[in-house]
Amino acid sequence: xxxxxxxxxxxxxxxxxxxxxxxxxxxxxxxxxxxxxxxxxxxxxxxxxxxxxxxxxxxxxxxxxxxxxxxxxxxxxxxxxxxxxxxxxxxxxxxxxxxxxxxxxxxxxxxxxxxxxxxxxxxxxxxxxxxxxxxxxxxxxxxxxxxxxxxxxxxxxxxxxxxxxxxxxxxxxxxxxxxxxxxxxxxxxxxxxxxxxxxxxxxxxxxxxxxxxxxxxxxxxxxxxxxxxxxxxxxxxxxxxxxxxxxxxxxxxxxxxxxxxxxxxxxxxxxxxxxxxxxxxxxxxxxxxxxxxxxxxxxxxxxxxxxxxxxxxxxxxxxxxxxxxxxxxxxxxxxxxxxxxxxxxxxxxxxxxxxxxxxxxxxxxxxxxxxxxxxxxxxxxxxxxxxxxxxxx
Numbered sequence: 298x299x300x301x302x303x304x305x306x307x308x309x310x311x312x313x314x315x316x317x318x319x320x321x322x323x324x325x326x327x328x329x330x331x332x333x334x335x336x337x338x339x340x341x342x343x344x345x346x347x348x349x350x351x352x353x354x355x356x357x358x359x360x361x362x363x364x365x366x367x368x369x370x371x372x373x374x375x376x377x378x379x380x381x382x383x384x385x386x387x388x389x390x391x392x393x394x395x396x397x398x399x400x401x402x403x404x405x406x407x408x409x410x411x412x413x414x415x416x417x418x419x420x421x422x423x424x425x426x427x428x429x430x431x432x433x434x435x436x437x438x439x440x441x442x443x444x445x446x447x448x449x450x451x452x453x454x455x456x457x458x459x460x461x462x463x464x465x466x467x468x469x470x471x472x473x474x475x476x477x478x479x480x481x482x483x484x485x486x487x488x489x490x491x492x493x494x495x496x497x498x499x500x501x502x503x504x505x506x507x508x509x510x511x512x513x514x515x516x517x518x519x520x521x522x523x524x525x526x527x528x529x530x531x532x533x534x535x536x537x538x539x540x541x542x543x544x545x546x547x548x549x550x551x552x553x554x555x556x557x558x559x560x561x562x563x564x565x566x567x568x569x570x571x572x573x574x575x576x577x578x579x580x581x582x583x584x585x586x587x588x589x590x591x592x593x594x595x596x597x598x599x600x601x602x603x604x605x606x607x608x609x610x611x612x613x614x615x616x617x618x619x620x621x622x623x624x625x626x627x628x629x630x631x632x633x634x635x636x637x638x639x640x641x642x643x644x645x646x647x648x649x650x651x652x653x654x655x656x657x658x659x660x661x662x663x664x665x666x667x668x669x670x671x672x673x674x675x676x677x678x679x680x681x682x683x684x685x686x687x688x689x690x
Contacts, residue, residue: 299358299388301369301381303398306471306495308335316396319368327358328370331495335370342368355387374400378420378439401497402437404469408476409499411435421445427452429498430588433505438498446498450484453502456586459485460503467493510561512553518582519551520575524613524638527664528682529557535636535686536609538562545570545607547597547625548614552580552589558611559589568604572596572615598624606630612637616644622651629689637685648685657687 300319305311312320320326323342326333330346348354358367374397375381381395406413417436419429426448429438440446446465453461459482467475477489481500511530517523524532532554536544541564546555548571555567569584569591571577577593584591594600598620610625616639625635635657639645652659661683665676 298366299369299384299393300366301371301375301384301393301395303373303375303379303396304332304335304370305373305398306335306468306474308471309337309339311398311470313396316398319396320370323366323368326368326370332370332372352383355383358384358388372401373398373404374402377402377418378422399470401439401466401469405437405466405497405499408466408469409464411499421449424590427585428588428590429500430456430458430585431500431502431507432458432587433502433507435499435501438500440494440496440498443492443494443496446492446496447484447488449498449500450481450488452585453481453500454485458502458504462501462503464499465489465492465496466499467496469495469497510557512557514553516586517551517553517556518579518586519553520579522576522614523551523553525664525679528638528662529553531662532611532636532638532684533557533561535684536611536634538565539608540564542608543567543605545604545610545625545628546591547610547612547621548572548616549580549593550576550614552583552591552593554611554613555580555591556583556587556589559584559591560587566590566592568592568594568607570594570597570600597621601625601628604628607633609634609636611635616647617641622647626655626689631689633689635685635687635689639683639685640680645683648683652685652687655687655690657685660684660686 302316302319320340326342327345333344333346371380375395377400384393402418403413406416417434419436420439421429421441422439426445429449430452450463461481463481463484464476464478510533511526514526538558538561540562544558544567546567546569549555549569552569555569558567559565569580571580580593597615601624607629610629615621616637629635637648639648661681663681664679667674668677
């Protein structure tokens with residue numbers, strides 16, 4: 298059995314009786330150097346600091362000869378973006394017991410007076426800092442290091458969120474706990490240089506401009522080459538994002554579909570393939586502005602190899618390029634969804650051929666906009682969009 302014991306910045310004094318008892322009887326305790334240093338003399342076990350890289354080392358845990366139980370110490374709640382989840386996935390829930398401590402999220406919410414259930418949890422331990430940018434709401438952000446607060450404050454200021462309220466909470470629950478608050482703009486102007494690396498941030502994002510889906514076109518940086526709002530809405534419905542899924546946005550243009558996908562469900566991410574370098578930079582700008590986890594790559598199909606496997610693929614441009622649809626299908630797993638939007642006769646011919654071979658659903662959308670005609674109003678039609686939706690069998 299692997300026993301994972303959560304421990305706070307207050308060390309052994311803050312542990313409940315059951316956790317203290319487990320550590321007292323332990324023969325081997327694994328953890329980071331910082332966590333192991335929190336143990337006192339009542340713990341006589343052999344202490345082993347995690348090596349780097351960590352994951353290969355975890356697989357050797359059960360190889361310790363003659364050890365009945367192996368103990369692990371982890372920060373706070375080991376099941377909140379912690380080692381407990383990794384161990385359960387690796388060895389199974391029946392071989393891992395978790396004794397949680399109060400999480401840093403709960404402590405942070407207690408300090409700023411927020412209801413935990415109304416607060417988003419964002420981890421920057423492995424994610425890029427811009428994925429903590431939001432257009433409203435509140436979140437506890439788990440920092441990667443001491444530089445995370447200053448970097449996030451700068452990004453919020455640069456993306457029009459400078460009025461956001463950002464509280465830095467260091468060494469939560471320990472004797473050196475500290476709390477400091479300012480707006481993101483203020484932190485960006487005078488970055489804090491003495492932040493403890495053990496910190497989290499409580500962020501209230503202002504102004505609050507949350508929109509669930511199908512954002513207005515003008516909020517994206519674009520050159521006109523983008524899936525417009527009304528078509529974007531039906532395209533997201535056809536793609537059907539599910540929590541934690543990855544999208545390939547092929548011929549991404551402005552990245553609007555990739556961004557909307559990432560906003561649609563928790564843990565969603567996207568890989569954007571775009572041939573034009575200027576547009577690739579624009580996709581990065583839009584991803585940062587909306588905190589979207591978008592990995593921007595070069596043209597399709599040349600950059601398909603090495604990209605993580607998608608749950609769904611959207612083809613919004615470049616469908617006439619040799620090998621694009623073939624490459625999408627080759628990399629799409631069985632059960633994966635593909636949606637292609639086309640507007641030219643040549644593109645429609647390719648889609649029609651694939652439809653005749655593998656099936657799916659064909660739709661055509663025609664939208665009209667009211668525009669002035671002299672002193673009156675008339676209808677001006679946008680280019681019709683043919684959409685092909687198919688699930689790989």
